Amino acid sequence: MQDYKMLIGGAWVGASGGESFETENPYLGAPWALVPRATTDDVDRACEAARKAFRAPSWAGLTATARGALLRRLADLIAAEADRLAEIETRDNGKLITEMRAQLRYIPQWFHYFGGLADKVEGRVIPIDKPGMINFTREEPLGVVAAITPWNSPLMLATWKLAPALAAGNTIVWKPSEFSSVSALEFARLFEKAGFPPGVVNVLTGFGSEIGERLVSHPHVAKIAFTGGDRTGQSVYELAARSIKPVTLELGGKSANIVFKDADLENAVKGVVSGIFAATGQTCIAGSRALVHRSIQDEFVGKLVELGRTARMGDPLLETTQVGPITTRSQFKKVLDYIDIAKGEGARPVLGGSQASRPECGNGWFVEPTIFADVKPSMRIAQEEVFGPVLSVIAFDDDEEAIEIANDTQYGLAAGVWSQNIKTVFTLAQRLEAGTVWINSYRATSYLSPFGGYKRSGIGRESGLTAIREYLQEKSVWIDTIGEVANPFVQR
Known part of the structure; x- marks a missing residue:
């Protein structure tokens, strides 16, 4: 060494x-x-x-x-x-x-x-x-x-x-x-x-x-x-x-990726996956909460799971790898503990939900890309920063409920909005309590644009x-x- x-x-x-x-x-x-x-x-x-x-x-x-x-x-x-x-x-x-x-x-x-x-x-x-x-x-x-x-x-x-x-x-x-x-x-x-x-x-x-x-x-x-x-x-x-x-x-952050019923679903699915599984969820701006309009929830979750299953795990030095290991032993344990907490609170894992045991993961600290459905906004998995590849899906019925759920955390670092309605995106951009709001995009940063958070x-x-x-x-x-x-x- x-x-x-x-x-x-x-x-x-x-x-x-x-x-x-x-x-x-x-x-x-x-x-x-x-x-x-x-x-x-x-x-x-x-x-x-x-x-x-x-x-x-x-x-x-x-x-x-x-x-x-x-x-x-x-x-x-x-x-x-x-x-x-x-x-x-x-x-x-x-x-x-x-x-x-x-x-x-x-x-x-x-x-x-x-x-x-x-x-x-x-x-x-x-x-x-x-x-x-x-x-x-x-x-x-x-x-x-x-x-x-x-x-x-x-x-x-x-x-x-x-x-x-x-x-x-x-x-x-x-x-x-x-x-x-x-x-x-x-x-x-x-x-x-x-x-x-x-x-x-x-x-x-x-x-x-x-x-x-x-x-x-x-x-x-x-x-x-x-x-x-x-x-x-x-x-x-x-x-x-x-x-x-x-x-x-x-x-920290507990950022919401909000998907409205008029969103381009294919792009929104990619944006939500990018927000939580890219960087193995180990980013302050991770979109760890997917707020999805109830009318499209089943279809959207199905597409999420389908894309999430294709994620290639393994050696992060390989160009083909898409999800790498958790960086530290202590964080690896913390992520697995949060998965157990979510299951205990009644959240339903529809993808992953455990330590990865794939051969390509070797002896590394890997957690399967995980998606929880049936998540309530009050659950710990929806309120606390996990800092790992763990997504909570929360349904909403209208714009006001989406805003209320998105703002109902102690954090305010970022948010994503997926909609083709100009009134919706401008309203959300104004009312979301977050230092960065992405519209039909996620995880973009630049040396030209200020970055920081609201609240904690x-x-x-x-x-x-x-x-x-x-x-x-x-x-x-x-x-x-x-x-x-x-x-x-x-x-x-």
């Missing part, structure tokens, strides 16, 4: 405690690399390195145009290494090579976009109401940003944070998931190669339970950008609040023009052109 090092202050180092841990290949169910197990001392070193880099002329002295040039150079390097990095991600987290390759080939666009945006951030001159005064604003970086990323799309979700944060002039301490650290360490080499000064990007590997609290609460950290489960996100939010730090939180699905937005504002703070500057203070005891 390859023995990796962390990146702190421009140096590749082991953990201060000398320990490493194994990262496992979820298809083989076996370890394949050793990763440093960082300590709180390593957190202190990384945060100090990032603070020094933030203040150093080699970074702070760069013009915004020069920062943008670095980001665009990085984008070109990523493009050249995309296929290699995609294969590493697949070995590390078990997601399909076809999806990881598509993501890695798309990631450069974020760095090109924010590289171009870096010198387009402008302040304002305000026509102030005070005679003899000039007032203008500056947009300034926050400082050290702690980026904490999950295991399901490691480099894509890190990019959504790193690209705007660096374009704004911040420095980074990046803590990838302990289940998908190798791709982050390989990715970090490209920052060096692109010419970023030492300490601008630092990568800490280890366990959130051991170093997460120190990282979030560290006095040098000015902002937290986190993607993960809502319970962990709540803890991050509470910790950040103690030191009044801003946060961007992209958390998060705070703030990633991607698009909005994102860079998440990493800037506004300063108001006053200049007196009269040169005379009339009365020092009266506020001007």
